[in-house]
Amino acid sequence: MFSIPSAGARETAGHAVQFYEDDAFLVTVVADFLAEGLGLGRSCLVIATPEHRRGIAAALARSRPVDAAGVIYCDARECLARFMTGGRADEARFEASVGRMVAEVAARRPDRVVYAFGEMVNVLCADRMAGAALELEGLWNDLLTRLPVSLLCAYRTGVLASGDGGATFDQVCTCHRDVRPTQRLTAESDDASRLRHVARLEHRVRDFDPASAGGREVPALIGADVAARTRFVSAASHELRNPIHVLRLQLRAAVCSLDMADGADLVALREWLRRADAQAVRLSEILDDVLSVRDSES
Amino acid sequence: MSPSGGHAGRPAICRDEPDVFIVDDDVDGVDALTYLLESHGYHVKSAGNGREALQYLRGGARPCVVILDLAMPVMNGWQFLAAREGDKTLSSIPVIVVTASQPAPGAESEMVMTKPVDLDVLLDRIRSACAASRLLPPGN
Numbered sequence: 262m263f264s265i266p267s268a269g270a271r272e273t274a275g276h277a278v279q280f281y282e283d284d285a286f287l288v289t290v291v292a293d294f295l296a297e298g299l300g301l302g303r304s305c306l307v308i309a310t311p312e313h314r315r316g317i318a319a320a321l322a323r324s325r326p327v328d329a330a331g332v333i334y335c336d337a338r339e340c341l342a343r344f345m346t347g348g349r350a351d352e353a354r355f356e357a358s359v360g361r362m363v364a365e366v367a368a369r370r371p372d373r374v375v376y377a378f379g380e381m382v383n384v385l386c387a388d389r390m391a392g393a394a395l396e397l398e399g400l401w402n403d404l405l406t407r408l409p410v411s412l413l414c415a416y417r418t419g420v421l422a423s424g425d426g427g428a429t430f431d432q433v434c435t436c437h438r439d440v441r442p443t444q445r446l447t448a449e450s451d452d453a454s455r456l457r458h459v460a461r462l463e464h465r466v467r468d469f470d471p472a473s474a475g476g477r478e479v480p481a482l483i484g485a486d487v488a489a490r491t492r493f494v495s496a497a498s499h500e501l502r503n504p505i506h507v508l509r510l511q512l513r514a515a516v517c518s519l520d521m522a523d524g525a526d527l528v529a530l531r532e533w534l535r536r537a538d539a540q541a542v543r544l545s546e547i548l549d550d551v552l553s554v555r556d557s558e559s
Numbered sequence: 560m561s562p563s564g565g566h567a568g569r570p571a572i573c574r575d576e577p578d579v580f581i582v583d584d585d586v587d588g589v590d591a592l593t594y595l596l597e598s599h600g601y602h603v604k605s606a607g608n609g610r611e612a613l614q615y616l617r618g619g620a621r622p623c624v625v626i627l628d629l630a631m632p633v634m635n636g637w638q639f640l641a642a643r644e645g646d647k648t649l650s651s652i653p654v655i656v657v658t659a660s661q662p663a664p665g666a667e668s669e670m671v672m673t674k675p676v677d678l679d680v681l682l683d684r685i686r687s688a689c690a691a692s693r694l695l696p697p698g699n
Contacts, residue, residue: 338656338671342640354641388660503585503657506674510591513678517598529594536587 275373276405277439278414286444287415288313291378292320294413295332298376304366308340308359308379317378333366337381350396352403360404367408375410382433386420389495391429398436418443450522497551504544511537569677577604580622582612582639583657584631592626599682601689609634610618613642616649624688626681629658655681 275303295305295317307317314334320330344354367375379401382394401412414437421429434440446458515533518526570671578601583589586607604622606612608631616622629636636656643649656671672681 342637343644344641345637346641347638348635351641354645499659503588503675506657506659506676507585507588507591509675510588510595510678514591514594514598517595521598533591533594536591540587 267327274405274409274411275411276402276414276436277441278416278433278437278440280416280418280443281444282418282445284313284316288316288557290441291317291415292412294378295321295376298329298374298411301373302370303373304369304375306363306375306377307332308333308335308337308377308381310337310380310384313380325503335362337379337384341381341384345393348390348393350393350400352400353396354402355400359400363408365412373409375408376413377410377412378415380415382414383416383420386416390409391421395429395432395436398433402436415475499543500547500551503539504547508537508540508544513538577620577622578602578686579604579619579624579626579670580612580615580629581605581626582602582607582636583626583628584608585628586663596685601685608632609639609642612639613649616643616652617646621653623692625652625654626683626685627654627656629656652694653692655684655688657681 279287279290281290291307291309291313295307298305299321307314309317314336318332318334338358343358344351358521363375363377366377382397385391385394385397398414401414405412416433421433432503446455511533515530515537518533520527579596581589581592581603583592583605589605593605596603602617605619606615610633612625612627613634627636627639633689634642636658640654640656643652643654654670657674657676658671659674670684672684
C-alpha cells in the first residue's frame with residue numbers, strides 16, 4: 262500500500278517528478294530510468310545541465326549493460342532559450358522547439374514510449390521563475406496528451422519558494438502523476454520504516470507549518486519569519502553581487518594598468534582606483550540599506 | 560589607453576568587427592571589462608540592453624562571443640536569447656551569460672557564470688570561443 266514508485270515500471274506514458282538533495286542520487290535515479298528504457302529498446306531523451314548530462318552518461322557507461330549511444334542529450338538552458346520570451350514560457354515556441362524534437366524522437370520507434378528526463382523547470386526555479394516553471398509543466402502535460410512519453414522531471418529540494426505556505430510545491434505536485442520524495446525516504450529499507458519516517462516528519466512539521474499548526478500563533482509567526490528572512494537574504498545577495506563583481510574588475514584593471522607593455526599607466530591607475538573607491542562607497546550604501554531593512558523588521 | 564577608451568560612444572554601433580561584444584547596462588562594469596579585455600588584445604564593443612545588441616548584430620557584426628547580462632532595461636537577457644535563437648544568422652554566435660542570480664548547484668554551465676566572476680575563467684572561455692570562431696570559414 263505504501264510502495265514508492267520506482268524509476269522502473271514506467272513503460273506507460275506519464276509524468277513523474279523526483280525531488281532530490283544530492284546530485285549523485287539524482288544521476289543514479291535518472292540512469293536507472295534510462296537504462297530501463299534502453300533495455301526495452303525505447304528512445305531516450307535527456308534535457309539537463311552539463312554537469313548532470315555528464316554524470317548520467319558516465320553512470321550509464323559505467324554500470325549498465327545497455328547501448329547508451331541511443332540517448333539524445335540536450336542542454337537545459339539552450340532549450341529554454343528557444344521558447345522563453347519575456348520570462349514566460351511561450352506555447353508556440355515550445356511546440357516548435359521541444360515539441361518538435363520530442364515528436365521526432367518518438368517517430369523513430371512508432372507506438373513505443375519515449376523515456377525522457379528534463380530539468381528545465383529546476384533551472385527556471387533556480388532563476389526564481391517558479392511561475393514560468395509551472396507554465397512549462399502545463400505545456401509538457403499538453404504534449405503528453407498527444408505523444409507517448411514517460412517524462413521524469415526533477416527539482417532540487419528548496420528550489421521552490423518557501424514563503425507561500427507550500428502553494429508552489431503543491432502546484433508542482435499536482436502537475437505530476439507520480440511524486441517521488443528525496444533519497445531520505447527512498448533509502449528506508451521497507452514500508453514500515455518509511456511510515457515511521459513519515460510520522461517523524463509530520464511530528465516535526467507540525468511545529469513549523471502554519472497550515473498544520475491548528476491556528477497556533479507562535480509557530481505561524483516563526484514560519485513566516487523564516488520565509489521572510491530567506492527571501493531577504495536571497496534579495497540582498499543578488500543586490501550585492503553586482504557591485505562586488507564590478508569592484509573586482511576595477512581592481513584587476515588597476516593592476517593591469519601597472520603591467521602595460523610600455524610601462525605603468527599611472528593616469529589609468531589613478532582613474533581605476535578612483536572608480537574602485539566610488540564602487541566601494543556604492544557597496545557600503547547598499548549594505549546600509551540592507552541593514553536598515555533588517556532593523557525595521559526586527 | 561584611458562579607462563573609458565573602449566566604451567566611448569555608447570550605444571555601441573560600430574563599423575569594424577569586434578572579438579567580444581558585451582551586453583550590459585552597468586557602465587562601470589562594462590568599462591572595466593572592456594579595459595581588461597583590450598589589454599589582453601581583444602577588440603571590444605558593447606551595448607546597454609538586448610535591443611541595442613540585436614540592432615547591432617543585425618547590422619552584420621559578427622563577434623566571436625557575446626558576454627550577456629540578464630537583468631537589463633528595455634530588453635533583458637532572456638528576451639535577447641529568445642530573439643537570437645529565432646534568428647539563424649545570430650544563433651551561431653556563442654553567448655556567455657554573466658548573471659547576479661545564483662543558480663542551483665549543478666545548474667551553472669560553462670556558458671553561464673555567476674557574479675562576481677573569476678576573470679581568469681572568463682578569459683579562458685572567451686579565448687576558447689574566439690579560437691573556435693576563427694576556425695570557421697567566412698560567412699559562418
